[in-house]
Amino acid sequence: MPSQTFRPDDAAAPFDWGFPGAGPGTGILGDISGRRVLDLGCGTGRHAAHLVRAYGASVDAVDSGPCERAGAEHGSLPGLRLVRAEAVEYLSSAEPYDVIYSVDAVASVDPRRLLPALASALRPGGTLCFGVPHTDSRGDGPSSSVEPRGADGARRWVLTPELWTDLLGEHGLRVEHVEVLDAPDRASHRILRVTRPLRVSSRPRGAGPPVPHGALGVGAILYGPRGLLLGRHRRGTWELPGGTVEPGESLQETVVRELAEETGIEAGPADVHLLGTLLDHVGDVVRVTVPALVAAWRGEPADQPGERVGDWRWFALDRLPENLFVCSAQGLTAWRPDLPVDHTPAHFTPYAR
Numbered sequence: 431m432p433s434q435t436f437r438p439d440d441a442a443a444p445f446d447w448g449f450p451g452a453g454p455g456t457g458i459l460g461d462i463s464g465r466r467v468l469d470l471g472c473g474t475g476r477h478a479a480h481l482v483r484a485y486g487a488s489v490d491a492v493d494s495g496p497c498e499r500a501g502a503e504h505g506s507l508p509g510l511r512l513v514r515a516e517a518v519e520y521l522s523s524a525e526p527y528d529v530i531y532s533v534d535a536v537a538s539v540d541p542r543r544l545l546p547a548l549a550s551a552l553r554p555g556g557t558l559c560f561g562v563p564h565t566d567s568r569g570d571g572p573s574s575s576v577e578p579r580g581a582d583g584a585r586r587w588v589l590t591p592e593l594w595t596d597l598l599g600e601h602g603l604r605v606e607h608v609e610v611l612d613a614p615d616r617a618s619h620r621i622l623r624v625t626r627p628l629r630v631s632s633r634p635r636g637a638g639p640p641v642p643h644g645a646l647g648v649g650a651i652l653y654g655p656r657g658l659l660l661g662r663h664r665r666g667t668w669e670l671p672g673g674t675v676e677p678g679e680s681l682q683e684t685v686v687r688e689l690a691e692e693t694g695i696e697a698g699p700a701d702v703h704l705l706g707t708l709l710d711h712v713g714d715v716v717r718v719t720v721p722a723l724v725a726a727w728r729g730e731p732a733d734q735p736g737e738r739v740g741d742w743r744w745f746a747l748d749r750l751p752e753n754l755f756v757c758s759a760q761g762l763t764a765w766r767p768d769l770p771v772d773h774t775p776a777h778f779t780p781y782a783r
Contacts, residue, residue, distance in 0.1 A: 471535025475500030721761030
């Protein structure tokens with residue numbers, strides 16, 4: 431995460447992150463002049479009103495609680511729209527925003543519900559900024575698992591920045607900067623500045639060549655109403671189901687076997703349509719990958735004992751996760767050249783259909 435400095439606003443135009451003078455000013459939001467902005471958990475609406483008056487932004491200020499005070503103070507301000515709604519329900523039908531920010535509301539909603547909704551409501555190239563607790567009221571540090579603290583009605587997700595980064599990345603969002611916010615006699619907070627990239631990048635390949643007998647492999651593309659199936663390797667990359675060809679197997683049989691071994695999903699060789707051959711090299715070893723589209727399958731993906739890839743999930747094509755395995759990234763663009771996925775080049779020879 432690159433180091434950046436975001437200066438606080440001056441006293442004449444305050445913008446803070448929970449208490450007076452705290453944290454960076456509007457600079458962390460990027461260019462908001464005339465932009466479409468969402469304030470999530472707006473409270474009294476003073477931040478939203480400031481952005482409208484100072485920058486000419488068009489701001490929707492959303493809060494699940496009563497908005498009477500915000501309406502009394504700012505309800506007649508042109509460019510400001512006050513909305514009383516639950517966050518995920520509102521985001522699910524909202525038109526995309528250039529900028530979304532939340533001073534303190536994100537940690538109050540299960541990130542497994544909220545983050546995909548935020549990703550859908552942020553346009554490509556847009557900016558998301560939000561503050562979250564780093565320690566709770568007792569001073570206990572953040573958790574490395576997605577579990578809430580507190581009783582129903584007052585639950586908070588106090589997570590490590592690394593876990594926030596991982597969760598956001600699963601929905602195509604990239605953390606650019608984490609601001610540390612500490613104050614005497616108060617719990618520590620973090621402010622995350624996040625973008626939705628215009629293009630998805632793959633992880634650079636390592637310098638070491640693959641094992642020579644593993645130079646020929648397949649990648650299975652399963653795409654349906656729930657999206658594209660990807661699993662996470664132990665080393666952190668997201669990958670298509672697949673693997674190396676064993677002696678005596680056809681490529682279709684390899685796809686069927688690897689699917690069953692890695693995910694538990696069943697398919698038949700007749701359901702496997704080979705797309706072509708991808709050639710690249712690592713060191714002096716030529717790597718050959720054959721992406722294959724699986725037209726029909728049975729069962730649900732599940733982690734399998736002893737396999738290095740698991741955590742199988744379905745992803746929308748416009749919200750692919752960061753850190754794709756380079757061979758999977760190459761296979762996906764061979765299948766769909768319009769996908770915004772960057773990777774090292776490979777020579778693709780399509781098969782006749």
